[in-house]
Each structure stands twice: as structure tokens, then as C-alpha cells.
Amino acid sequence: MQRSVRVVPWSPLLATGSVALAALAWRDRFPAGVASHVGPDGVVDAVASVGAFAAAALAVGAGLTLLWGLLARDVRRNPAGLRLVATAATGSAALLAAGAGALLATSLDRGTLLGEPAPRWLLPLVLVALGGGSLLGWALARGPAPAEARQSPPPDAPRVELPEGTRAVWTRVVVAPPVLAGAVVLAGLGVALAVVAGPTAGVPALVVAAALAPTASVRVTVDHTGVSARPTLLPRPRVHVPLTRVVRAGRSDVRARKLGGWGLRVRGERTAVLLRSGEALDLELADGSRFLVTVDDAATAAALVNTLAERSRVC
Amino acid sequence: MLIGIDPASPVPLGDQVAAAVRRNIAAGAVGPGDRLPAARDLAASLDVNVHTVLRGYQQLRDEGLIELRRGRGAVVSATATADELELTEAAGRLVAAARRLGLAEADVLDAVRRALRRSATAPRG
Known part of the structure; x- marks a missing residue:
């Protein structure tokens, strides 16, 4: 996994480099230049010279490679984070290869370009490439089975009293007021736009509001399978950390600003579900990474995690 | 809220679930308007039958502590202080x-x- 992850940030540069090379190799076959932009009406509305097109493609590829490389460095001790970076890197590479490649193919041997309709398959192709490329990165960065903790949590880690044979679950809902407010504002904006500027104008805002709303409230659960966090009203998406990976659980205070905002954050060795600043359940994992989720009464949750982890390893 | 049950106890498991939720309400871990976990999820977490959890929830509803609504799940009543x-x-x-x-x-x-x-x-x- 290590090797593939080291290669993956280079994929955007590889993709745009190939496109640039192809453009330069056939530079005599673009009499009208290369289409560089397609407007929302599906018509080519900007044209660049072959040289400028190749240079721009290379620059974008190099910029993305730098970005993914730096991000991968930041999360190098966090397998989940590396996997996300790999997914984004190959996804962006495929998107660039498909988009630039399609523009190049469209421009080949064309006398006029400006104002001509672009092929209809352009957008579907780009979307399919994005999806396929992302999946490829996700699969490439699939690590070995996550490291398992062999020993019980240290004796100084908090515990709950749980007589042998009893079963226990801890669960609590945490709400993110800013996200909720954002969803409400966006929904209002969507409705206002729909009324003022016609029904379709409000759709984007409403879609984002609908996507945002379920994540404003998350249920955190600790049970014999591990720790999970998912939207209160929906079964998915779900983040789940098996008990076998937990070295010790504790309670800590986090600042959303320090971790880069709200939502699912990956920073350094930490992966966090952040819905607000403050009290969080903090899990130290066997591979050296940490998983945090902001929730009230995290001390009780941590104590139950330690207790259940110990029980699963003793038996 | 922390919910513990003891399968070896003579007390029926549904009653134990109800008692655990009651304790959490008394301790203030859940309050009026709060949503209880879906019966199916709680059953999976505790490794018991979903009907066992539902029996506990129905008991709490009969006591007026929670409201059970189709599609909305179990919500702690306004009066459940x-x-x-x-x-x-x-x-x-x-x-x-x-x-x-x-x-x-x-x-x-x-x-x-x-x-x-x-x-x-x-x-x-």
C-alpha cells in the first residue's frame, strides 16, 4: 500500500502530461486551435493555441500533484486519510485526462471551433471518468487489514462497572447548530430563488440543503461491535471503528477551527467527526492514528469503550 | 445514555430495557424531545430480539414517558422530567x-x- 500511495499523487501530472504530449505530437492537426472551454449551453466558447493548451494542462496537473502530495504528507500516519487523498488524486487525474482528452479529440482536424457545439458525450464522459478514477484510487490505497490491538486498555484508562455477562450500549445524539442553520438558510434561499427566478433556479441550493440537513445531527453509538457515528435519521453514511482497533479511549476537548472546520475531517494522524467544538470521544487506534467524534458525556462513552475492549480481549 | 441489561437476571429483558431508559431520564441523560435509538439499532447493539426492545418501549409509552410514532420512532415526552x-x-x-x-x-x-x-x-x- 505504501508504494501505491506514494505514486498516486503523481497521477494528475501523469494524466495532463500525456494529454499535453499528445497535443504537441499532433500540433499540425489543430488548424483552429484547441477548444479550451465549453459553455453551459454546450457550445465551445473559448479556444487556445496548442502550446497554451498543453502548458495549461501541465500547470493544472503539476498544481494538483503538489496539492495531493502535501496532503498525503500531512496524513501519512493515517491510513483512512491516505485512502481519501488517493481517491481524490486518481479521481482528479481521470477527470483531467477525460476532459482535456475529449477537448483535444473534439478539436482534431476542425476548421472552425468557436461557437460550434461540443459533443454531447463530453459531460457524461467526464463524470464517468471522475467516478471510475476515484474508485481506482480507493481500491489502490486499500491497506492491509487494519492493525488490531492485542492488549487491554491500560489500567489508568477509565472504565464503567459492568458485571460479567451483562451487555451494555451507550448512545447519544449530537447536533451541529451551524450546519443546521446553513441548511435552513440554503433551503430558504432555494425557495426564494425558485419563486423569484423560476423553479429551476432554486434547485442547486435546495439540493445542497437536502444533502446538508441529515448531517446536522449525528447519533454516536458504543456497543460490542465498536464505535459508530451516523446521521440520526439515516442508516448511511456511517463511520465505524471496530473495538479490536482501539488501544484506549478517552475524553478530550477539540477546536473545530484547529481541525479545519465541521464535518468529517482528516488532519495529521487524526480522523474526526466534528459537529461542534468541545467535548469529544477520543480513540487511540492500533495503527497509531486517532479517531475523534464530538459528543456530550464522552467520558462515559470512553469508559464503556475501554470496558468492552478489555472484555473482548480477555475472553 | 448508557443502557445495560443482564440476560442472566430473572427480570424480563424488555423490563430491563425500560428500567434502563427510566434511569437515564431520571439522571437527565435524555430529556423531553430527545429521540431514543431506533428499536432495531438498540436490539442489534444489545444482541436481543427487536420485539424485546419494543416491549420495553411500549411499557415506557404506557407510563407516558415516551411517545411512539410510526416513522418517527420513540421520542421522550414533554412531561418526562x-x-x-x-x-x-x-x-x-x-x-x-x-x-x-x-x-x-x-x-x-x-x-x-x-x-x-x-x-x-x-x-x-
Whole structure:
């Protein structure tokens, strides 16, 4: 996994480099230049010279490679984070290869370009490439089975009293007021736009509001399978950390600003579900990474995690 | 909220679930308007049958502590405060005692009225 992850940030540069090379190799076959932009009406509305097109493609590829490389460095001790970076890197590479490649193919041997309709398959192709490329990165960065903790949590880690044979679950809902407010504002904006500027104008805002709303409230659960966090009203998406990976659980205070905002954050060795600043359940994992989720009464949750982890390893 | 059950205990598991939720309401871990976990999720977490959890939830609904609504799940009632819970528990103990003594409903209500009057005339007693 290590090797593939080291290669993956280079994929955007590889993709745009190939496109640039192809453009330069056939530079005599673009009499009208290369289409560089397609407007929302599906018509080519900007044209660049072959040289400028190749240079721009290379620059974008190099910029993305730098970005993914730096991000991968930041999360190098966090397998989940590396996997996300790999997914984004190959996804962006495929998107660039498909988009630039399609523009190049469209421009080949064309006398006029400006104002001509672009092929209809352009957008579907780009979307399919994005999806396929992302999946490829996700699969490439699939690590070995996550490291398992062999020993019980240290004796100084908090515990709950749980007589042998009893079963226990801890669960609590945490709400993110800013996200909720954002969803409400966006929904209002969507409705206002729909009324003022016609029904379709409000759709984007409403879609984002609908996507945002379920994540404003998350249920955190600790049970014999591990720790999970998912939207209160929906079964998915779900983040789940098996008990076998937990070295010790504790309670800590986090600042959303320090971790880069709200939502699912990956920073350094930490992966966090952040819905607000403050009290969080903090899990130290066997591979050296940490998983945090902001929730009230995290001390009780941590104590139950330690207790259940110990029980699963003793038996 | 922390919910623990003991499968080895003679107390039915549904009753244990209800008791655990009651304890959490009394302790303030969940309050009016809070949503309880879906019965299916709680059953999976505790490794029991979903009907066992539903029996516990129905018990809580009959006590007026939660509301069960199709599609909305179980929500803690507006009246389910620690005070209310104390009263419900005391009333439960009174009813249990009355049953044991074989008293009729009218006798029990009479006893309650007498007790109320006594505390009204002698607040310190």
C-alpha cells in the first residue's frame, strides 16, 4: 500500500502530461486551435493555441500533484486519510485526462471551433471518468487489514462497572447548530430563488440543503461491535471503528477551527467527526492514528469503550 | 445514555430495557424531545430480539414517558422530567402495595385524598 500511495499523487501530472504530449505530437492537426472551454449551453466558447493548451494542462496537473502530495504528507500516519487523498488524486487525474482528452479529440482536424457545439458525450464522459478514477484510487490505497490491538486498555484508562455477562450500549445524539442553520438558510434561499427566478433556479441550493440537513445531527453509538457515528435519521453514511482497533479511549476537548472546520475531517494522524467544538470521544487506534467524534458525556462513552475492549480481549 | 441489561437476571429483558431508559431520564441523560435509538439499532447493539426492545418501549409509552410514532420512532415526552418520573414511581409503589392488600380503586383514591388533605392542613408533617 505504501508504494501505491506514494505514486498516486503523481497521477494528475501523469494524466495532463500525456494529454499535453499528445497535443504537441499532433500540433499540425489543430488548424483552429484547441477548444479550451465549453459553455453551459454546450457550445465551445473559448479556444487556445496548442502550446497554451498543453502548458495549461501541465500547470493544472503539476498544481494538483503538489496539492495531493502535501496532503498525503500531512496524513501519512493515517491510513483512512491516505485512502481519501488517493481517491481524490486518481479521481482528479481521470477527470483531467477525460476532459482535456475529449477537448483535444473534439478539436482534431476542425476548421472552425468557436461557437460550434461540443459533443454531447463530453459531460457524461467526464463524470464517468471522475467516478471510475476515484474508485481506482480507493481500491489502490486499500491497506492491509487494519492493525488490531492485542492488549487491554491500560489500567489508568477509565472504565464503567459492568458485571460479567451483562451487555451494555451507550448512545447519544449530537447536533451541529451551524450546519443546521446553513441548511435552513440554503433551503430558504432555494425557495426564494425558485419563486423569484423560476423553479429551476432554486434547485442547486435546495439540493445542497437536502444533502446538508441529515448531517446536522449525528447519533454516536458504543456497543460490542465498536464505535459508530451516523446521521440520526439515516442508516448511511456511517463511520465505524471496530473495538479490536482501539488501544484506549478517552475524553478530550477539540477546536473545530484547529481541525479545519465541521464535518468529517482528516488532519495529521487524526480522523474526526466534528459537529461542534468541545467535548469529544477520543480513540487511540492500533495503527497509531486517532479517531475523534464530538459528543456530550464522552467520558462515559470512553469508559464503556475501554470496558468492552478489555472484555473482548480477555475472553 | 448508557443502557445495560443482564440476560442472566430473572427480570424480563424488555423490563430491563425500560428500567434502563427510566434511569437515564431520571439522571437527565435524555430529556423531553430527545429521540431514543431506533428499536432495531438498540436490539442489534444489545444482541436481543427487536420485539424485546419494543416491549420495553411500549411499557415506557404506557407510563407516558415516551411517545411512539410510526416513522418517527420513540421520542421522550414533554412531561418526562425527573420530577414526573419520581411521582410515577411513587404511584407505582402505591398501586403495588394496594394490590398486595387487595384494596379496591375507590379505597386507594380515598387514601390518596386523605394523605393530600393531611399534608395541606399540616404542611410540616
